[in-house]
Amino acid sequence: MGKIYHLIKEIARLIANHSIGNTLRKTFLRISGVKIGKKVFTNQGLVIVDNGKRNMVILEDYVTLAPRVTIVTRSSPYHIHPSLRKEDLPIKEARVVIGEGTWIGTNVTILPGVKIGKCCVIGANSLVTKDIPEYSIAIGIPAKPIKNLKDENNKLRQRK
Ligand SMILES: CC(C)(COP(=O)(O)OP(=O)(O)OC[C@H]1O[C@@H](n2cnc3c(N)ncnc32)[C@H](O)[C@@H]1OP(=O)(O)O)[C@@H](O)C(=O)NCCC(=O)NCCS
Numbered sequence: 001m002g003k004i005y006h007l008i009k010e011i012a013r014l015i016a017n018h019s020i021g022n023t024l025r026k027t028f029l030r031i032s033g034v035k036i037g038k039k040v041f042t043n044q045g046l047v048i049v050d051n052g053k054r055n056m057v058i059l060e061d062y063v064t065l066a067p068r069v070t071i072v073t074r075s076s077p078y079h080i081h082p083s084l085r086k087e088d089l090p091i092k093e094a095r096v097v098i099g100e101g102t103w104i105g106t107n108v109t110i111l112p113g114v115k116i117g118k119c120c121v122i123g124a125n126s127l128v129t130k131d132i133p134e135y136s137i138a139i140g141i142p143a144k145p146i147k148n149l150k151d152e153n154n155k156l157r158q159r160k
Contacts (some may be wrong), residue, residue: 006052009033017046037061037100043069050074051093058097066106066124071096073112099134108143119149 009032016028025042033054036042038061045068050056056073059065076091094113098104102116105124116122117134126143136145 009052013048020044033057034059037063041065043067045069047071048073056095058095060098060100060102060118062101063098064103066104066108068107069104070109071098072110075112121149 012028012031016025016032019025019028022041022043025046026036026040029042029046029048030036032048033050033052033056034048035055035058037059040059040061041064042059043065046065047068047070048057049070049072051074057071073096074093076089076093080086080089092112096110096112097115098110099116099118099120101119102122103120104110104116104122105126107125108122108128109126110116110128114128114131116128116132117136119135120132121137122128122132122143123137123139125141126139127141128138129142132138132143132145135149137147137149138145
């Protein structure tokens with residue numbers, strides 16, 4: 001049963017990766033174990049690296065992913081060289097959560113264990129290595145917040 005279930009998830013992920021439309025892509029991503037809220041937009045070229053466990057990637061409501069986003073929940077070499085010990089390698093496996101209303105720019109990579117807060121914008125080509133606080137615009141390698149969207153909104157309101 002375990003092996004068949006794993007195979008179904010692998011096939012679902014393969015179909016999701018080759019689906020043109022968002023609706024179809026989300027359907028197969030959900031079957032493959034990704035937790036997806038409502039009004040989520042996924043895009044072409046999405047790469048999710050996980051281990052087949054359910055809910056290792058959570059896309060909350062109103063998340064938008066630009067093309068070619070990579071989400072990694074597990075990093076480890078497939079075969080460990082005989083001269084190395086598993087314990088000495090920086091092997092990691094942890095859930096990635098993208099908070100409600102967050103927009104991820106094109107070519108962004110998100111590493112294991114990262115939680116991106118509510119209503120953030122992650123700039124194109126960023127590498128997200130640590131948690132990002134809610135309402136941040138974050139850019140760069142590693143991604144750092146450069147603006148707070150709530151502050152920007154407050155400034156605009158004060159000007160009116
Ligand atoms: C992050 C982003 C939203 C910032 O927009 P913004 O708030 O208008 O910021 P600005 O354009 O004023 O740029 C502010 C500074 O950050 C730099 N910057 C902007 N985006 C950057 C990025 N992705 N990576 C590195 N630096 C970036 C700018 O060069 C500028 O630097 P400076 O102050 O030294 O001149 C935007 O640049 C971006 O990356 N958007 C994603 C676009 C995308 O992926 N679209 C896909 C279709 S959904």
